[in-house]
Amino acid sequence: MIERHFAAGPAALGDEHAVNAFLSLRSAIECGEVRAASPDAESTTGWRVNAWVKQGILLGFRLGSLVEMPPVGFSFVDKNTYPVRHFGPVDGVRVVPGGSSVRAGAYVARGVVCMPPMYINAGAYVDEGTMVDSHALVGSCAQIGKHVHLSAAAQIGGVLEPVNASPVVIEDDVLVGGNCGVYEGTIVRKGAVLAAGTILTRGTPVFDLVNGTVLRATEEMPLIIPEDAVVVPGSRAVTKGKGKEWGLSLYAPVIAKYRDDKTDLSTALEDLLR
Numbered sequence: 586m587i588e589r590h591f592a593a594g595p596a597a598l599g600d601e602h603a604v605n606a607f608l609s610l611r612s613a614i615e616c617g618e619v620r621a622a623s624p625d626a627e628s629t630t631g632w633r634v635n636a637w638v639k640q641g642i643l644l645g646f647r648l649g650s651l652v653e654m655p656p657v658g659f660s661f662v663d664k665n666t667y668p669v670r671h672f673g674p675v676d677g678v679r680v681v682p683g684g685s686s687v688r689a690g691a692y693v694a695r696g697v698v699c700m701p702p703m704y705i706n707a708g709a710y711v712d713e714g715t716m717v718d719s720h721a722l723v724g725s726c727a728q729i730g731k732h733v734h735l736s737a738a739a740q741i742g743g744v745l746e747p748v749n750a751s752p753v754v755i756e757d758d759v760l761v762g763g764n765c766g767v768y769e770g771t772i773v774r775k776g777a778v779l780a781a782g783t784i785l786t787r788g789t790p791v792f793d794l795v796n797g798t799v800l801r802a803t804e805e806m807p808l809i810i811p812e813d814a815v816v817v818p819g820s821r822a823v824t825k826g827k828g829k830e831w832g833l834s835l836y837a838p839v840i841a842k843y844r845d846d847k848t849d850l851s852t853a854l855e856d857l858l859r
């Protein structure tokens with residue numbers, strides 16, 4: 586149904602069947618029953634893009650009209666030992682409104698912690714026990730595994746268009762350090778660690794010092810960070826032309842090692858915060 590209403594283009598506007606199909610899809614995503622991408626052992630990347638789900642999310646944008654939204658408060662759930670403080674003008678403290686949002690059509694599993702301000706966009710899937718820290722973004726359709734730590738200001742890019750483009754996938758037990766950026770369908774395999782400030786895109790070569798290889802995206806495959814890799818931000822010398830003459834270097838993420846006991850210690854999470 587979604588594919589049919591999507592293919593109908595502007596003709597779907599005002600069609601109540603199209604709206605109902607979209608609303609069913611939106612609920613199914615929110616329950617985690619359907620996903621924009623799902624694990625698939627038969628696929629070369631280990632992930633299958635469900636293009637029809639992304640079409641459905643786009644359909645929701647086409648069918649929606651602009652309305653003034655009443656100011657509904659986001660619901661808050663936290664330890665009763667740390668209630669919200671109240672300030673008045675007499676306190677002389679500015680409290681800027683706004684904060685975290687989880688958009689309809691995103692799946693957020695039990696045990697996920699959302700630290701303000703963070704944003705989870707439509708079509709995203711965030712699995713159990715994951716921490717989404719302050720200023721982190723989970724872009725549209727991004728797939729985040731179990732017990733992932735998205736540190737402060739980590740940006741996980743979204744992909745709605747083109748509909749067959751793979752979303753960014755962060756698999757179970759990954760630590761994405763502060764200020765990292767993972768974009769353009771990059772897949773970060775289970776247990777990997779991205780040190781603070783690591784940026785990964787389709788165009789970023791990653792230098793694996795352990796195996797002596799350079800990892801790159803290809804026409805068919807996104808950039809894939811291997812299981813348990815510890816990636817740190819580095820740089821490489823420009824070896825020709827003006828870049829060499831001027832002594833420039835380019836940003837180059839480096840796999841400095843694969844996860845060991847020390848990494849487990851460095852990345853251990855504070856259970857009490859959960």
Ligand SMILES: CC(C)(COP(=O)(O)OP(=O)(O)OC[C@H]1O[C@@H](n2cnc3c(N)ncnc32)[C@H](O)[C@@H]1OP(=O)(O)O)[C@@H](O)C(=O)NCCC(=O)NCCS
Nearest residue numbers: 718736737762763778779780781817818841847848851852
């Ligand atoms: C990657 C990280 C987890 C350290 O892991 P680790 O397994 O203890 O790594 P090690 O200290 O053994 O370092 C391995 C190599 O990478 C280098 N390295 C480690 N962290 C690095 C970083 N952030 N940038 C550049 N190089 C780094 C080390 O110097 C070492 O190389 P060397 O042997 O040539 O000296 C840690 O640096 C990190 O970035 N943590 C995330 C912090 C963060 O963002 N917290 C979020 C709070 S909201």
